[in-house]
Amino acid sequence: xxxxxxxxxxSLEAYVPGEQPRDRAYIKLNTNESPxxxxxxxxxxxxxxxxxxxxxxxxxxCRRLKEKLAAHYHVDTxxxxxxxxxxxxxxxxxxAYGHLGAAFADITYGFYSVFAALHGVDATIIPLKEDFTxxxxxxxxxxxxIVIANPNAPTGIPISFNRIEQIVxxxxxxxxxxxxxxxxxxxxxxxxxxxxxxxxxVTRTYSKSRSMAGARLGYAFGSKxxxxxxxxxxxxxxxxxxxxxxxxxxxxxxxxxxxxxxNCRQIMLxxxxxMQALRELGFDVLPSNANFLFAKSPTIGGGALYAKLRENxxxxxxxxxxxxxxxxxxxxxTKEQMETFISAIKQIHQEVDT
Ligand SMILES: *Cc1c(COP(=O)(O)O)cnc(C)c1O
Numbered sequence: 001x002x003x004x005x006x007x008x009x010x011s012l013e014a015y016v017p018g019e020q021p022r023d024r025a026y027i028k029l030n031t032n033e034s035p036x037x038x039x040x041x042x043x044x045x046x047x048x049x050x051x052x053x054x055x056x057x058x059x060x061x062c063r064r065l066k067e068k069l070a071a072h073y074h075v076d077t078x079x080x081x082x083x084x085x086x087x088x089x090x091x092x093x094x095x096a097y098g099h100l101g102a103a104f105a106d107i108t109y110g111f112y113s114v115f116a117a118l119h120g121v122d123a124t125i126i127p128l129k130e131d132f133t134x135x136x137x138x139x140x141x142x143x144x145x146i147v148i149a150n151p152n153a154p155t156g157i158p159i160s161f162n163r164i165e166q167i168v169x170x171x172x173x174x175x176x177x178x179x180x181x182x183x184x185x186x187x188x189x190x191x192x193x194x195x196x197x198x199x200x201x202v203t204r205t206y207s208k209s210r211s212m213a214g215a216r217l218g219y220a221f222g223s224k225x226x227x228x229x230x231x232x233x234x235x236x237x238x239x240x241x242x243x244x245x246x247x248x249x250x251x252x253x254x255x256x257x258x259x260x261x262x263n264c265r266q267i268m269l270x271x272x273x274x275m276q277a278l279r280e281l282g283f284d285v286l287p288s289n290a291n292f293l294f295a296k297s298p299t300i301g302g303g304a305l306y307a308k309l310r311e312n313x314x315x316x317x318x319x320x321x322x323x324x325x326x327x328x329x330x331x332x333x334t335k336e337q338m339e340t341f342i343s344a345i346k347q348i349h350q351e352v353d354t
Contacts, residue, residue, distance in 0.1 A: 008120070015114045018317050027340060029331040030315040032153075032182075032292050034211040036263045036334075038249070039256035045248050058247060060239035065247050068254045069219060078224045079194055081231065082250075084241040086181060086205035086218025087111055092233045093145065093201060094119045097175040102145040105134060107324055109153045109179065121145070128155075132286060132294075136163040143173035150178050151187045154319065154329040156288025158187035165190065168197045175226065177201045184209035184264045185271075186289035191221045198223045201230075208291055209264050210253050215246045267291050271332045277342045281349065292331045294324075300352055302326045312344045 001010065018031035037043065062082045070077040083089050090111060094102065098121030104112045106127045116123040126138045132155045139146055146167065151158040168176045168190075180202055183189050191202040201222040207213035220230070234241060242250075253260070275285050275293055282298035297305050302325050306318035309328075317329040332338065 009118075012117055013114070015111050019315065021315070024313065026310075027314045027333065027337050029292075029333055029337070029341060030317045030329075031213070032208055032290075032329075032331045033213045034208065034263060034267075034291070035332075035337060036211055036266075038211045038253065039259040041256060042249055042252045045252035046245055050245055050248050053244060056244070058240050058242060058244035060235070062242055062247060065242075065250045068251050072254050072257070073191065073221065075191070075194065075221055076224070078227060079221055081220040081222065081227050081234075082242050083218045083220075083234070084238075084243075084246075085207065085216040086179070086203045086220070088241065089201075089203045089218050089220045089230070090147070090177070090179065091115055091118075092230050093147070093175065093177050093203075094121055095233055096229050097145040100144045100174055102147060103139065103142050104147040105152065107132060107152070107155060107321075108147075109149050109181075110319075112147050128152075133157055134159055136167055139167045140170040143171050145175050145177070146171060147177045147179065149182075150180055150190070151182050151185070151289040153182065153290065154292070154317065154324070154327075155286050155294050156182070156290040156292060157286060158289040161188045161190055165193060168193060168200050172199060175199050175201055177203060179203050181205045181208055182290035182292075184261070185291045186268055194221050194223055198225060201226055206250060206253065210260055211263070212246075212249060212253065215249050217242065217246050217250050264291075266335075267332045270335050270338055273335070274330070274332060274338045274342065277338075278345070281345065292329050294327050294329050296327045297349070299349060302328055305348065308348045309341075309344060312348070314341055314344055 065082060066077045066080045069080050081089060094115040098116065098119050101122040101124060102116050103124040103126055106125050113123060129135055148159065164178060176199055178190055180189055193200050201220055203218065203220045206215065206217040271288060271293065278285050278295050284296040286294045302318050303320065306316060306328060309316055
């Protein structure tokens with residue numbers, strides 16, 4: 001750190017992304033990417049002039065993609081917000097609505113506490129229950145910025161539409177952000193509530209179910225006024241935050257919804273088989289509605305099992321944090337990848353037992 005760095009940021013602990021190593025080929029089950037490529041037509045979407053047009057700035061209003069998303073989800077275009085990955089939306093939300101303080105769970109997406117610290121937001125951390133479910137009663141009447149991932153990460157546990165509505169209704173003075181990064185893998189979206197409540201912001205991403213983590217595209221649904229706030233911040237930082245290639249890819253993706261929904265269906269089937277196989281081996285596996293499982297070995301600690309899997313060419317995510325240090329978050333890959341994963345798990349447990 002230099003002597004010039006603003007002391008406000010000196011003690012900031014940055015978010016630690018999952019590793020993306022290049023030293024060898026790994027089976028990557030550590031950052032919840034899709035194991036499937038984008039649809040064939042999406043892979044061709046940059047043909048026909050998009051690259052040549054890179055000399056021009058991208059459309060700061062992102063009009064075509066906004067219109068397509070609005071039509072697809074039956075909302076108005078001024079209820080849609082677009083960013084360079086959905087982490088950007090969360091950043092803007094903490095910037096815009098954090099002055100009243102923020103509340104989120106102890107076990108949830110690690111970026112929430114980073115954004116709170118970055119913007120000097122006073123954070124209330126609410127512990128999940130013993131079984132890692134969220135008690136919605138803890139979130140009533142807080143009247144702060146509330147951030148809830150549905151389904152939650154890294155647990156995969158969803159929260160019902162009714163409970164989300166109770167929380168939104170009971171916090172009229174604060175904005176409730178529902179992070180739906182994994183909603184396509186079996187949770188129920190609450191975005192239809194944006195017409196009824198002015199204080200709801202629903203964030204989504206192309207990174208998981210849309211096989212586009214590397215292109216960086218996030219979107220959000222909210223009331224017209226909420227979107228106006230966020231647009232003000234976006235135009236005050238980087239109006240060209242979504243590049244023109246990503247805009248094109250995003251538009252093409254919407255036309256291929258069936259392809260992506262079929263991929264999600266396959267991932268949910270593979271998730272079930274993987275969960276059964278792990279439970280047969282004595283693992284504690286949380287019920288997941290996301291494209292990952294959160295699981296604990298009966299005999300090997302989380303850090304040790306992570307290291308053993310890595311030696312075997314398989315990457316998973318381990319969080320060295322209170323309550324969850326014995327768990328691993330395992331992204332659901334292809335059927336074949338998960339069979340290889342289960343074989344490695346069996347072999348590692350045999351070695352430890354003998
Ligand atoms: C992956 C993820 C995101 C954001 O991902 P982007 O790639 O920035 O769109 C947001 N929230 C949760 C809970 C996630 O797991």
